[in-house]
Amino acid sequence: MRLFIAINFPDALKDNLSSLTSALKAGASSGIFTERDNFHLTLAFIGESNAVTALETILDSLPKYSFDLTLGGAGSFKRENGELLWLGVAPSSDLQALQRLLSTKLRAARFPVEDRPFRPHITLCRSFVPRHRFDAATLLSLFPETTLHVSRVSLMKSERKKGKLVYTELYGAALE
Numbered sequence: 001m002r003l004f005i006a007i008n009f010p011d012a013l014k015d016n017l018s019s020l021t022s023a024l025k026a027g028a029s030s031g032i033f034t035e036r037d038n039f040h041l042t043l044a045f046i047g048e049s050n051a052v053t054a055l056e057t058i059l060d061s062l063p064k065y066s067f068d069l070t071l072g073g074a075g076s077f078k079r080e081n082g083e084l085l086w087l088g089v090a091p092s093s094d095l096q097a098l099q100r101l102l103s104t105k106l107r108a109a110r111f112p113v114e115d116r117p118f119r120p121h122i123t124l125c126r127s128f129v130p131r132h133r134f135d136a137a138t139l140l141s142l143f144p145e146t147t148l149h150v151s152r153v154s155l156m157k158s159e160r161k162k163g164k165l166v167y168t169e170l171y172g173a174a175l176e
Contacts, residue, residue: 002158003046003055005102007069007150008169014039017087020143021124024085027134031082032126038167041069041089041120043099043153046111052170055155058105059173066151066176067094071122074140082127085136087143089120095150098175102153151176 009017018036025033046055073088089095096118103113130136155171 001048001050001052003049003052003170004042004156004158005044005046005055005059006040006042006154006156006167007148008040008152008154008156008172009148013071013146013148016143016146017122017124020087020140023139024125024128024136027131027136027139028125029129029131031085031128034123034125035165038165039122040154040156040167041122044102044106044111044113046106049111051111052155054109055111056171056173058102058109059153059155059171061105062098062101062153062173062175064174064176065094066149067092067098069095069148069150070145071148072143072145074124074137074143075121076128076136079127082129083125083136084123085125085128085140086121086123087140089122090145092120095120098153 014036017039021033069092070090076083076085099118106113152172152174154169157168157170
């Protein structure tokens with residue numbers, strides 16, 4: 001199974017993000033847009049593994065404290081086949097501490113952990129190519145700053161079903 005650990009979003013936030021991607025889609029000549037039910041914030045990518053029980057134990061061992069995150073601001077990563085558009089996450093010492101502790105626990109249990117710096121973001125679209133004169137940056141700047149209460153971390157499975165990328169929660173651990 002292809003696994004990752006994430007913070008999932010409430011339905012109202014997924015609806016708002018889906019509206020944003022619909023507006024982006026209207027101004028795109030092409031792109032791979034994140035589906036409504038797939039919006040999340042990745043904390044750690046595990047990759048191929050069947051060690052679900054070990055990962056559940058790691059999630060259960062995380063400190064029981066919840067915190068707020070602020071989403072807002074946006075940007076893009078330039079890619080050869082178009083841009084990756086993302087929504088930003090305001091700096092959060094609580095989020096950074098959670099991600100560092102999770103990475104430490106994963107390494108100690110011999111799970112592969114990426115060495116690159118943690119740059120939290122929500123992917124809106126991959127391979128984005130705008131229609132003539134469409135300004136995605138202006139549209140993204142209109143997304144209102146949003147506060148999210150984080151009280152749960154999820155072990156997620158990523159798979160393709162009928163050609164569509166589907167993320168399924170396998171396990172959730174409360175942070176409060």
